[in-house]
C-alpha cells in the first residue's frame with residue numbers, strides 16, 4: 001500500500017467557435033430532436049435505450065473504429081455507424097451528442113462538438129483534469145448550448161425528493177453527511193480496465209470514477225458545496241496483470257496471456273469533508289470491496305431528522321426521528337414532492353432502477369434542448385457542476401499527497 005502523487009496528464013484544446021443563432025426557438029418535443037452517441041460500451045448502450053424511451057431519434061453511433069461503430073449500430077438497432085467525429089458532425093439531423101467514450105476523449109470530443117454548435121451530454125468525470133473541465137465549462141457558456149454531465153444518480157426519484165426535503169427544512173440544519181461508494185469489480189490483480197491507466201482514466205481512479213458520483217450527489221442533495229477535504233488514498237494492488245487483448249467494463253473473464261503493469265491510481269479512498277454551511281462529512285470509496293457490486297449509500301443527519309438511502313435498494317428511503325417512530329418511504333409519486341414526482345415514471349411498488357435515472361435525467365435535459373438553450377437554473381447537472389467536482393478531486397489528490405486538510409480552490 002502506498003500514497004499516490006498525481007501524475008501530469010491532460011490536453012489543451014481551444015477550437016474555433018462556430019457561433020450559432022441565439023434567438024428564441026419554438027419549444028419542441030424529444031421526438032422532434034435528433035441525437036448521436038459516441039461510445040457504445042457499457043454506458044453508451046444505456047444512453048441509447050433511454051433516448052429511445054423518450055422518443056429521441058438516435059441517428060448513429062461513433063465507436064473506436066468504423067467497423068466497431070457499424071457492428072454495434074447493427075446490434076443496437078441504430079441506423080448507422082459513423083466513420084469519424086467529423087462525419088457525425090456533418091450529419092445535420094444530429095442536434096445533441098452524447099459522449100460516452102473513455103475519460104481522456106471527453107475533452108477533445110466535446111471541444112469539437114461545441115465548436116460545431118451542438119448540445120452535449122457528457123459522461124462523468126467531465127474531463128481528465130480540472131484545467132480541461134474548466135475550459136469545457138467556459139466554452140459551453142460561450143456557445144450557449146445545452147451542456148450536461150451524466151451524474152445520473154441525482155435522478156433516482158428519492159434523491160430528487162431528498163433534495164427537496166433538505167431545501168424545505170424537513171431535516172433541520174444539515175450537520176453530518178456520511179456514506180460510501182463500494183464496488184468489487186477491480187478486487188483481483190487480474191482485473192483490468194482502461195480506468196486503471198491515468199492517461200485514459202485520470203490521476204484519480206476510484207474517486208474520479210465512482211467517488212465523483214457521491215461527492216456530486218451529496219452536494220446536490222444538501223445544497224452545500226464541499227469547501228475542504230482531508231483525504232487518504234491507497235493502492236492495495238500496486239501491480240496488476242493486464243490481458244493482452246481488450247476487456248469489457250465489469251468483465252470478470254480471465255485472460256490466458258497477460259502483461260505486468262504498475263498501478264499509480266488508488267483502489268480506495270477515505271475522505272473527511274467540510275461543507276459550506278459548516279456541516280461535516282466522511283465518505284469511503286472502494287473498487288475492491290468483496291460482494292459490493294454497486295453500493296452507494298448516504299446518510300444525512302440534520303438538527304430535527306435524518307435520512308438514509310442505498311443505491312442497491314433505490315426504491316426506499318429511511319427517515320429517522322428522535323421523538324416518534326422512524327419511517328420507510330417507498331418511492332411513490334403520490335408521496336413525494338414535485339421533483340421526485342417528475343423523476344418517477346412508474347407508480348409506487350413498481351421498482352425503478354439505474355436505467356430509469358437516465359430517462360429521468362435526459363427528460364430534464366431535452367426540455368432545454370427543445371427550448372433551444374439552457375434554462376436560467378437548469379434542473380440537471382451542467383458542465384459547471386462537472387468542473388466543480390473536478391476541483392474537489394484536485395483538493396482530494398493534494399490532501400492525500402501532503403497529508404493535510406486542503407481547501408477546494410474555486411475561482412472567486
Ligand SMILES: NC(=O)c1ccc[n+]([C@@H]2O[C@H](COP(=O)([O-])OP(=O)(O)OC[C@H]3O[C@@H](n4cnc5c(N)ncnc54)[C@H](O)[C@@H]3O)[C@@H](O)[C@H]2O)c1
Nearest residue numbers: 039040041042043044062063064100101102103123124249
Ligand atoms: N453515469 C454512470 O453511471 C457511468 C457508468 C459507467 C461509465 N460511465 C462513464 O462512461 C464512460 C464510458 O465508460 P464505459 O464503462 O461505458 O466504458 P466501456 O469501455 O464499456 O465503453 C467505452 C466505449 O468507448 C468506445 N471508444 C473507445 N475509443 C473511442 C473513440 N476514439 N471514439 C469513439 N468511441 C470510442 C469503445 O469502443 C467503447 O464502446 C466513462 O467516462 C465512464 O466514466 C458512467
